[in-house]
Amino acid sequence: MKIHQISLFAENKPGHISAPARLLAKEGIDIRALYLADTQDYGILRLIVADWQKAAALLEAQGFVVKVTEVLAVEVADHPGGLADVLGALDGSGINIEYMYAFPYVRGDQAILIFRFNDPDAAIERLQTAGINLVASEELLKK
C-alpha cells in the first residue's frame, strides 16, 4: 500500500530544480507527481517516479542528497466533503499528517491525495477500516 517518494534538498535559486529534472529526463524516468515545499532560502522537492530505486541511485551518484520516504495515495471522492470524510476517519486516532498534496491524475470521480503520515501503518489500518481506498504503487504509476 505504501508508495516510495523521493525527496531532494535544493537551494532556492534559479536553476536548482532543473539539474535533477534533466537527469531523470535523460534516463527516461517519468515523474508522476511532484511537490515543492519551499522556504525563502531552500526547498524540498518531493517526487513520485516510475522507478524510485533507479532514480534515487542516479541522483545520489550525481551528489544530490536524497531521502526515500513512504507515503500513502488515498482516494478521495471528487465532490464537496470528500476530503473532510477522509480526515474525519483519522479524528481521535492521534495520527498526524506531516504534509499532503494532490496527485495530478484523477480516476473517474475519484481524486488522489498523497499523504505523509507520522505513522503510515496505523493510518493504513484506520483508513481501510473506514472503507477508504488506498491506491497501490503499481496502479498509481501506470498511465
Added chain:
Amino acid sequence: MMNRILETCASDCHPASVPDYTPLPELRALQLKRLQAVVTRAWNQVKPFRSRMDELGLAPGDIQSLDDIARLPFTQKSDLRDNYPFGLFASPMKDVVRLHASSGTTGKPIVVAYTQEDVDVWTSVLVRALAGCGLHRGDIIQVAYGYGLFTGGLGAHYGAEGLGATVVPASGGHADRQIMLMKDFGVTAMCCTPTYFLHLIDCAAELGVDMKALPLRAGVFGAEPWTDAMRQHIEKMSSIEAFDIYGLSEIIGPGVGCECRRHQGLHIFEDHFYPEVVDPETGAPLPDGSEGELVLTTLSKQAMPMIRYRTHDITRILPGSCECGRTLRRIDRIGRRSDDMLIIRGVNVFPSQVETALLAVDGALPHFQILLTRSQGLDQMEVQVEVTPSMFNDKIGALQELHGKLQHALDRVLGIRVKVSLVEAHTIERSEGKAKRVIDRRTS
C-alpha cells in the same frame, strides 16, 4: 642502547624510532651542534640571510647556546615569495634532487628544495610518526593526499614505504574508487586531510559500505587544523583511531610533528626541527605552556635551511613529559592560525570555533564555508553549511528546526549574530582535499 629502547616501546618498535627516546642532555647537545651548523651553512650560502645577520651585527659564532636562537632573525613566508624561485637555496642545483611548491593564493607559489639527505631525513621523521601511531610492516596504508607539487602525497608515501608497510598511492579525488580500494585491498590505515576523510565517510554511507566493518584501524590526518570534536565524530563514524600529524612545506612537509597513541599533543621531531613559541605581535619568546605562534628552525636541512620560520600556527609547548616515554617535546593540537583570525564587527572569530559549534548539533557535519561581506559599512558573516544525508529530512519543519539549532549553536559560541544558510551537498569548493573555509568579499 637500541635494545633497551626497543624493549620500552614494544608497541611501535621500529629502529627508526630510537631518536624519539634520546636522553635530554644528549638531545640538547645534538640540537646545539646542529643549530650552529645550519646557521653557518645559511650564513655562507644564502645571501638574504647573511645580509639580515649583518644588519643585526651577528655572526654564526654568536650562537653559543640554544637560548641564543632568540637572537637570530625570523624568516617569513614573504621571504620565500620575494626570493622566488631559488633565492633561498643553500645547495647548488646539482645537489637538489626534488622540488615541491605550495599553491600560492596570490601570484607565484612558494618553492622548496631537498637534497637526497633532506629526502632521507623527511622519510625518517615520517617513519617515526607512523610508527608512533602504532603502524608497522604488514599494514596497508592508503595515501589519499594529492601526489605532485604538494608535499602531502609523496611525503606520506615515502614514510609509509620506509616503515615497510604496503603503500596504496591513491592520491586525491575519486571518492568511490578510494572506498573500493580500501575495501578490496583491506587497507588498515589512511593518510589524508580530515575533511577528505569525512567526505569518504559520507560517500561510503551512500554506497552502502559499512566503514566500521572494514579492516581500517587508523587514520593519520593533517594539512589543515581540525578539532577534538571532529576527531570524536570521525572515530565514532568509522571505528578507527585518528591521529593528528603536523607539517608544512617550508620546513619539510608532513612529519614535523605527530601524535603518539596517548593523544596528548603532537611530538615535534626536534632533533631536526627546533620549536619555539613566540608572542605573535612582538616576536618575544614565550615560556613553555604559554600560547603563542610556533616558530620552527630546521636543524639539519641542507638544500633550504629555514631559520626561525614564522608558521602563524597558534599553539603552546606542553610542559612535562609524555607517558609514552619519548623525550621529544609536544605541542598542543593547532586549532587556529594567527592569520586566519577574522575580525567581524570588532569580534575575533576563528573558523575552528565554527567547526566546534556545528559539530555540537546532532547530525551536523563540518562541511561549511564562511562568507564575509560588507553592507552599509557593517561586516556581515554568513556560514554556509552543506546538507548531508544525515541532516536531510523531507519535512520542512525538521529542516527549520535544524537551521534553528545551528543558528543557536553559532550565536552562542561566536557571541555575534551570523546568518546560517543550508546549501546543497558538494557545493563548497575544496582544493587538494583541504576545505576552503573563508571567502572574504569585504572591500575595505
